[in-house]
Amino acid sequence: MPEVARKAVVVGAGPVGCLSAIALSNMGWEVEIYEARPDMRLPSSKGTAQQRSINLAISPRGILALQTIHPDATDRCLRTAVPMRGRMIHHTTGKLSSQPYDRSGQSIKSIDRAVLNEDLLELASKTANIRIFFRHKIVSIDFDSRVMQIENMESKNNSSVPFHFCVGADGSYSVVRRQLMRVTRMNYEQTYIPHEYLELRMAAGPPHTPDGEPTFLLDPNHLHIWPRHSFMLIALPNQDKTFTCTLFAPTKEFDKLTSPDVIVSWFKTHFPDALSLIGQDALLHDFKHNPRGSLISIKANPYHYKDRAVVLGDAAHSMVPFFGQGLNCGLEDVRVLYYTLLNGHVNPLDGPSGDAVDESLEKALHAYTEARHEDLKAICELAMDNYTEMRHSVATPSYLFRKTLDTTLASLFSPPTDPYANNKFGVAFPTAWPSGWLPLYTMVTFRPDISYATAKRKARTQGKILSYTGWATAATTVGAAAAAAYTLFGRLRK
Ligand SMILES: Cc1cc2nc3c(=O)[nH]c(=O)nc-3n(C[C@H](O)[C@H](O)[C@H](O)COP(=O)(O)OP(=O)(O)OC[C@H]3O[C@@H](n4cnc5c(N)ncnc54)[C@H](O)[C@@H]3O)c2cc1C
Ligand SMILES: NC(=O)C1=CN([C@@H]2O[C@H](COP(=O)(O)OP(=O)(O)OC[C@H]3O[C@@H](n4cnc5c(N)ncnc54)[C@H](OP(=O)(O)O)[C@@H]3O)[C@@H](O)[C@H]2O)C=CC1
């Protein structure tokens, strides 16, 4: 009898859904993707789906996942990337200061969200055993009978679709997660922060020569931040020389911006340089037409049910965007699940018949939840902390002092070799405790061989040492200053 592969259904054709489908197809599953929205590659869909952000920062965790699952995906998805090597702080005084992300010069990359999603969709649609159904919305799932109800949004007809394995990659408001909660004892925590965001476009500058290229109005190799303590503006570069600026502010601050005059004068007070580059008309246009988005953080546990379902990406863990890790983490979920299924010898061609439980798959999904939970909790918390750092701390002397100490200690006690550099794309699971002194930002952003939870723990230990060193340095400096003053005072008296 010919072997027939079992069927995996992936819900959601966002970046995480597309990469999951390719990973499952690599393993031999027959895959169907159901996506509620129209195919974003079609000219008729361009600009219709209101996406949450225009661009996003991709970093080695996301890149490693792409590379592992589909080696061609990396070059393709990064073709429009603009490297950002550090933060550029725009102080209230108008002064600019650059803060590199990493002492060895590594960068995070600003990419167009739609381009990334379209590229992954294209790769998935070219993969032989993947079929994609657009305008098909999952309405409900009966996991015990392994069948889901799907609404065809064109015809408005509902149909039943059977499956063996279901991957929920359907974003923050996941229906798969909601359905899982009915059958598992899922712990679930959802927090809306009291801040919202609004995107503003900064156009490209004029060419320097009549037939020349347009220019960037700000340095393109930085992520620009205007920290104003309780709110902030940021700007990420795009390949077409524009910047996408995002204003993050408490709802009560946004609510004060009720008329064009108030908006312009508020910008004149807080972001005069940004206002002159964005322009008043463009600013007022975007305030009027762009939606204000809310910011949500979601933690859940477990992520799976028996041998038949798992949630990945924002469906499993929405985080506030301030570490630029939401998607990177979602892509990393796919890589970790992929290795967990391979290591668990899960074989879509060799499963039990009928409705019997596939024990290898059940064990692998359990192992995934066990391995992943601490990390996902850690990055959701780190993302929250990074908001305070970006909107407030970056401009304070105490932060700059600690950062200088942190970087100095990293250069004094750097590990003799960088295990990630030597083992670039062979890393399957995050390693044990990393040696040497490593700044938190480096571990989270540039070291996919270090898990988020380990990074958080190591940073806490280093933080304590930093505090003692800081006090000791301050005391030594004060002591040295006092001694110098005493000597000088003594000399002057003679
Ligand atoms: C302002 C902002 C800035 C961000 N910046 C960054 C950044 O710089 N770096 C970073 O790594 N992350 C960033 N993120 C986070 C990132 O956007 C998300 O983590 C990422 O989009 C999650 O991808 P996903 O595939 O899990 O979900 P999504 O991209 O939401 O995809 C889910 C898909 O499922 C579909 N769907 C939903 N329900 C159903 C259903 N019932 N049936 C069928 N289909 C369904 C949706 O239509 C959608 O296409 C940012 C987020 C925000 C809000
Ligand atoms: N962590 C965060 O703070 C935030 C993260 N995000 C993430 O950014 C990514 C891109 O966002 P985007 O593509 O614009 O996704 P959206 O949030 O606009 O919508 C995705 C799906 O969720 C449904 N949905 C939206 N809002 C709600 C709600 N309040 N209650 C129930 N269902 C809802 C929509 O269904 P329907 O069309 O039927 O309404 C839609 O199909 C997503 O991963 C999203 O999860 C987005 C916002 C904030």
Ligand SMILES: Nc1ccccc1C(=O)C[C@H](N)C(=O)O
């Ligand atoms: N992409 C983002 C979107 C929104 C807010 C922040 C980011 C960042 O990437 C911040 C960056 N990691 C930083 O710490 O400077």
